[in-house]
Amino acid sequence: MTRLNLFAPEVRENPYPFYAALRRESPVCQVDPNGMWVVTRYDDIVAAFKNTQVFSSAGLRVAAEPPHLQRHNPLSDSLILADPPRHSQLRNLIGRAFTASTVGSLEPQMRAKAAQLVDEMAQRRTVEFMADFAHRAQLNVLVRLLGFEPALQDSFQRWTTDILSIAAIPPDDQARLGEVRSTIDEMERYMKDLLASRRRQPGDDLVSDLLRSRVNDSVLTDEDLMGFLFLLFVAGLETAVTLMTHMALILARLPAWMDRLRAEPAHVPHFIEELLRFEPPVHATMRLTLTETELAGVRLPAHAVVALLVGSGLRDEAKFHDPDRFHPERRVQANLAFGHGAHFCIGALLARAQARVVLEELLPRCHRLQLRAERLAWNVSLNTRCPLALPIEVTPA
Template structure:
């Protein structure tokens, strides 16, 4: 039997029929690329996310720091690549600085940026939502959150693409490997300068809070800090851009919801949660089995790289009625869109806040968002699924 290739163009364009077929017949199986294992059912994905002793986050290290990179990737030092108890220690220290108050302090700036970008799109009418709105909106959040120089925003997308694309670089592609190494050098220099600046002159920003954070007299090391800044930067940009882009695409394909949400603003939170279920920003997360495991009657060997397909789990017929129907009125089980258990995303609150502000500003200015492409090109990534561009015409209210 031919294995499903997760990177095949037809799968990237619409993976959900393929996922449904796997859930029915081969819920835990091997696929391409590289014969990795996938887990497709909701209950199995939750079980694996909870079992950190068998399904180790060290599996992500295979993707972030392959041997042919021949260089340390600071992302490998982040809490997303740590198992308990080390993960718990890092999360407690970071959580002292990354609080609801931190997110709340950004909302006014998020709103003014979203309003400005939305007004600029109104003037042009036909735009690429990804490059003209989603990327600059989230880049500005990172500038404010981390206290970065706004002049660096032009490099943000390249940095994110290179860091998240390490696993897709062929061992013999020396040109791309050289580009990725150069990106890591640039990011390390930028983040090191930022840390040194905040040590000399602390402020009320997140980086200063991270430097001050203490739990039982323990503090974050330089490696911990660099790892978290890399994670927050690349994951924060990619997941938020993906969420905003899918939100705009759903509004374009289902225009009735622009009218409904204007008439019933109280539905907005449910709308965002259904976007997260229908098109989760983290489409899959990787693990490494430290021992043999059994899911849905299938034995997965020890030392296997496993992709937990969150995008499939959130369309599981056993958990969701009419899972391929976009329905913000549904009362679904707890969302897996930002992880589960120990590895629930520490930035979920920020992503939801950004989505809410963006949705409010789009509804305030536009009567419709209309798609202006017959077919979309999609990124090639195990972790996220997002259009590379989203050509739309915005129709003012």
């Protein structure tokens, strides 16, 4: 039997029929690239999320810091690449600073920026949604949240692209590795200066709150802080842009929902939850098995790279009725879109708030979004699934 290649163009364009076949025939199996294992059913994915003693996040630090990078990558120190008890310690300290009130304080600026960007789109009529709206909206959030300099926004996108590319760079591509090392140097210098500045003069931002965070006399070390800043910046930008892009794509493909949400705003939260289920911003999460184990009757060897295919689990027929239909009235709570258990995403509240604010500013100003491409080109990534560009035409309200 030929192994499925997750990076094949036809799979990237529409992976869901392929996932359905795996759920029926081989719910835990090996695929390409590189013969990694995938887990495709909802209950099995949840079981792996819960079993941190076998399915390790820390084991995958090498993906963020491969030997041929020849440099420490602070992302490898972040809580997303940690297992309990270190993960629990980090999360408790970070959670003291990253609270609902933090998210609430961001909403006025989030809303003002979304309104500005929607008005610009309505005036221009034809736009590339990702560049013209999604990236700009989320960079605004991160600048406000972290206290970054707005003038550096052009650098921020390059930083994200370079850090996310590390695992895919071959050892012999010294030119690209050199570019990434320079980016890490640049990010570290900037963030070290930021931490020093906030220590001297605390501000009204998350960095200052993180420096003040204490649990039982424990504080975040400089290594902890740097790891979290790298994580929040890189992952926060990619996943939020993916979520907003899929929102615009669904509104373009299902225009009746624009009318429905305008007429019945109470459906907005249900729309967002169904969006998270239908096209989760984190499409797959990686783990490494620390010992040989069994899942769904399949023996997994020790040190196997495993992709928990969240995008498949959230289309599992055993969990969701008619799963390939976008149906906000099913009123699910799509928590699996943000992970599960110990690694439930600390930024979930912020992502939901951003999606809600964007919808609330978009709907009164735009009558229709129309897709202006016969076919979309898709990114090649294990963690996210997103168009490379989303050309749309905006009909103002």
